[in-house]
Amino acid sequence: MAFSGNGGGLGSRKRYGGALAEINITPFVDVVLVLLIIFMLTAHVMEFGIEVDVPKTKFVKDTAQEMPVVTITKDAVITLNGKPVNINDLPATLHLNFGKAKSVYVRADKQTIWDPIAQVTAALGAAGFQVNMVTQPEDSAAQGRP
Secondary structure, three states: OOOOOOOOOOOOOEOOOOOOOOOHHHHHHHHHHHHHHHHHHHHHHHOOOOOOOOEOHHHHOOOOOOOEEEEEEOHHHHHHEEEEEEOOHHHHHHHOOOOOOOEEEEEOOOOOOOOHHHHHHHHHOOOOOOEEOOOOOOOOOOOOOO
């Protein structure tokens, strides 16, 4: 009985047609780790999907409360936390998704006509929500104040 020394033991690598029959995953892992780092660095930059230029006021109250945010764009598109919503379904959607919420933020672009803002504010007030308008502080340096 003779044994051959070039055969397929457990630790042997077989070559078929001159190419190595193993998958090299090192480049794949490198690419995945680089993408993971990129996403980790850029994830905190994304605040909202909709860009709204809110009006500026002299006094802005800072708050750390987490409340639902209703956004009204200058084209009168209404969204709830970034998802489009119909004004007629807004109070029901708020009660369904945020059952314990008693207040809501309303972010409206400063170029929005008054009618959609008034309609949203009235609908939320009739549903029993306290409406908080989102504004941005004025830059005191731009007005010549110290």
